[in-house]
Amino acid sequence: MSDLIIVGILLALMALGYQVALGRYRKVTGRSEVRPHSRPAYHGLLVAIWCAIPALAVIIVFGLFEPVITRYVILSALPPEVRDLPTHELRGVMQRIHQIATGFGIVGEARPYENVAATRLGTYHAIWNFALVALVASSAVAGLVYTLRRITPRLRARNEVERVIRVLLLLCSAVAIMTTVGIVASLLGEAVRFFGFVNPLDFFFGTVWNPRFSSVGAGQGDFGLLPLLVGTLMISAIAILVALPIGLMTAIYMAEYASSHLRNIAKPIIEILAGIPTIVYGVFALTVAGPFFADLGAAVGLDISATSAFTAGAVMGVMIIPFISSLSDDIITQVPASMRDGSLGLGATRSETIKRVILPAALPGIVGAFLLAVSRAIGETMIVVLAAGNSPVLRFNPFEPSTSVTVSIVNQLTGDTDFASPQSLVAFALGLTLFIMTLGLNVVALYIVRKYREQYE
């Protein structure tokens, strides 16, 4: 409730500040000989902005200190023997006091000291909210008045407003950095906690994956990465084996042979494949592709399991086709026409030109596309969750059930979000491995693609 009041007050003051600034601008410029620097709206905006900035600062500072002060207020009201309770019991007491104070109530009879603390907390909250509203309002008014007094014809209001806009834009771009920092910090932080339970060597070079249940306790399970890594690489390799020939040949045909008519129809249709959610591929792999491969295997005398690395890989390959074909298409069309014409002029057929001139010239770019596709395949989750059979055993037969790093992340972190056991913390160590692998692939791929572009620009 008090939040709404504060927002309301602030918005009202900003609107008021804008209007008052316009009035003052007229008065000041009317009696002055100097031509004003900025248009009236900028003066109004400047006042509104300086009305909001101090108020927001106050709100942030209050927000930061609120939990600390609340804790102090409650603790000071508690008898010493309660204050010395172990942390988790004390947390329980604090929660009960909060519930009494907010009128939510608790189950059972409240202890006397809890009532005392709750009353104290209630009074304190009332004072706190009043103080917050008062401080926000007064700081907003102070900012307003101060900026109003600065309004002169010479004031460079536009430049100041533009500086604020530019800082806002910069802050928005910094969100990308903060996201990366957040990813690295959370993965590293939790992974380090995991390595407190499990030796990193056992994790990176262990050949057995059997995390057991968290109730069994730490150190009971085996957290060997290798079975998962082998599964991931095997599935990705199959995916690439499916996607690379089809994708590359599609790109070549589209770029070199296809009539514009076919191109206009086929290209968007193939790109639909990239937009289909991966869960759809997963269900397709599980219910259609898997049984089909198993029947096919039975017909030719091969023992293919319906959920296997092969099923997951083949369906994932279909998903990656448009990824490879559109990237390669761009790269092939970027090869300078002079090279193509030169080769054709010397009497080479088109396919010879493609094989001997265009592909070698486009190779770095295609390698880049290939690496990006590999990183996409490694990080793919839902297809593998549904279609690979979830069997974390170290084996190299693609027709048997398999698993991947991403599947294990999902298995270890769904349902149980108790962040204290190695069974769930291992997800972050796996995530870190995944992050580093895909990051490495991307950096190399982007570097290659960029170098390639520079070559022909």
Place this chain on the structure above:
Amino acid sequence: MSATDTASASAPVDNQLGAVRAGLKRRHAQERRFQMIGLAAVFAALAMVAVLFGSVLFKGMPAFWQSTLHLQISLNADVIDVGPPPVQKAGQNPAEFEAELTDWRRALARVSWNKILEKAVRGVLPADLADAKTRDIVGIVASGERYALRDMVLEDPSLIGQTIDVDLLADANVDNWLKGNIDRSLGQSRQQLSPGEQEIADALAEKGVITQSFNTGIFFNVDSRSSPASAGLAGAFMGSLYMMLVVIMLAVPIGVASAIYLEEFAPTNRFTDFIEVNINNLAAVPSIVFGLLGASIFINWMHLPLSAPLVGGLVLTLMTLPTIIIATRGTLRAIPPSIREAALGLGASRTQMVFHHVLPLAIPGILTATIIGVAQALGETAPLLLIGMNAFVASVPSSPMDQATALPVQIYLWQGNENFNFFEARTNAAIIVLLGLMISLNAIAILLRQRIERRW
């Protein structure tokens, strides 16, 4: 030169010509083969699209038509013995009235709806099935339907005492049995439907009491475990909607602002380079890593609620941000520099140039970028599993802080349901709904691009 010389010279030329001709033939055959392989690759890719959509449609469409019983139900006042609903009397305070109303509702909930249903079904059973067991008769109707019946009366108490025509969903296993989703030749020990229920279902289908009718429940009901026949997508749809609102409210302003900064204002220095490298890498980070970020930061550190669309929306926002930034930058870059130069030349400041001239021209492109980003976020599953959105939720979330699930997660949950005979079609129907939404979003994006975007 003598005649013999020319003859001896023409022989090697003929030989050479023959070799060239043979070589040409070989090379042209190679050329044709290469072209054929290319065409085959194109058609293979197109065939994949056809197979994928074909199988989804083929498997999913039947779920939209579901076995439904058309019954005449007499809501006999003897059975529904709850009296008229209370009205607030003069002088009665609201709390007392509320208590009375709750008592009335409770009485209504205690009514033996099964008995009412049984009577209605017995009324239409053929004579040779007159001694059918009660359990078998009640088992024909989806178990959630008696609550639907109760809610009907709750809404309109004047129905008590009347005989009404209602359409009730049949049980999921009845649906399997009648649609042939289960092999009838299997031994009774392996049938999900009891022999009594099988006879009743067949008899009612023959009499036209059970028909396959269009099933609106799949759109308007929430997920259900006790009554699989009435499981629907409403909860998941609202969950997805809330998440998309969060994505649109956060990812679009932040993404467009950073694209503007990077494209129009950023000085070329190391910091700008660092931001660009970050964005490019984030675009390629696997989505599941964003789920780990959400689990660690939003759930474990900030103690936001599990399974909440708000948290899902935040995770998806971070995930789609790079997509929106990159697409918006592309749009901004496509606006010719002459516009910028004209504005600057007339004395506009850089900020005025961007916000008064460049940005309005970029709006169609920004809309397209937004739609592409939202479509990507709409289909994402993996990160949502890590922040608890795979919980079973049997209600429509009323705010972004409530427990909810999402459309793709609902697909994941349904494909794992133990009654797979029934849920295979439902899973594919949910996929049809999801793909339908995504295709309409993309169609809007393409239309926007064609209609409003200016080509320079």
